[in-house]
Amino acid sequence: MTTIAEKLQAVRERIAHACAAAGRPASEVRLLAVSKRFGPLAVRAAAAAGQREFGENYVNEGVEKIEATADLGLTWHCIGPLQSNKTRLVAEHFDWVHSVDRLKIAERLSAQRPRHREPLQVCIQVNIDGAPTKAGVAPEDALALARAVAALPSLRLRGLMTIPEPAPDFEAALAVHRRTRALFDHLRAQGLPLDTLSMGMSDDLEAAIAAGSTLVRVGTAIFGARGAA
Numbered sequence: 001m002t003t004i005a006e007k008l009q010a011v012r013e014r015i016a017h018a019c020a021a022a023g024r025p026a027s028e029v030r031l032l033a034v035s036k037r038f039g040p041l042a043v044r045a046a047a048a049a050g051q052r053e054f055g056e057n058y059v060n061e062g063v064e065k066i067e068a069t070a071d072l073g074l075t076w077h078c079i080g081p082l083q084s085n086k087t088r089l090v091a092e093h094f095d096w097v098h099s100v101d102r103l104k105i106a107e108r109l110s111a112q113r114p115r116h117r118e119p120l121q122v123c124i125q126v127n128i129d130g131a132p133t134k135a136g137v138a139p140e141d142a143l144a145l146a147r148a149v150a151a152l153p154s155l156r157l158r159g160l161m162t163i164p165e166p167a168p169d170f171e172a173a174l175a176v177h178r179r180t181r182a183l184f185d186h187l188r189a190q191g192l193p194l195d196t197l198s199m200g201m202s203d204d205l206e207a208a209i210a211a212g213s214t215l216v217r218v219g220t221a222i223f224g225a226r227g228a229a
């Protein structure tokens with residue numbers, strides 16, 4: 001059996017290789033450990049191996065883990081779909097949210113962010129490949145949404161997030177990730193101070209890093225296969 005510490009180390013090596021292959025310093029890419037469906041003990045094992053940033057899809061499950069590991073002072077990212085009735089929990093408990101895809105949700109998060117906490121760090125989720133059933137703003141609407149989010153007082157806009165459809169091979173994954181990178185560059189050229197491109201998961205992190213990802217979200221390769229809900 002491979003331990004979480006060993007799997008984490010293997011993922012760090014994959015990231016380092018991908019950065020070297022792309023001619024990028026390894027310090028440019030952060031690793032987010034996606035702990036959904038795993039309990040606080042798995043989070044503690046990863047934290048003991050030096051992992052500080054964790055991602056959760058399901059708000060209630062995430063809040064339970066945040067509270068159960070509060071003694072560790074970890075940083076928590078909400079990466080799952082957001083409904084209006086969950087924004088308060090996200091605003092009160094998380095440090096980051098990657099899945100903002102409409103203004104109404106952003107306005108609620110800003111209004112509900114407790115005054116004593118830092119601004120909530122936000123990425124806008126983009127539906128880069130136009131999959132009809134998927135969350136995310138259409139690429140052509142991303143600039144307007146980014147400007148509106150950047151103006152909200154208790155949010156700090158940091159970048160873009162995408163979850164493309166699984167690609168058949170590296171080249172196909174790279175092509176899709178490059179489209180997100182181009183959109184990211186376009187928004188920056190329009191004056192938005194973005195520093196975070198959240199793309200790449202267990203299966204496609206090499207392609208995402210080749211295209212310019214600054215944050216990869218990795219679950220399975222660290223914690224193992226997830227059971228059903």
Ligand SMILES: *Cc1c(COP(=O)(O)O)cnc(C)c1O
Pocket residue numbers: 034036057079080163201202203217218219220221
């Ligand atoms: C589950 C999930 C991940 C991690 O996926 P793996 O393939 O297990 O690495 C990353 N991002 C989001 C938004 C997810 O829901």
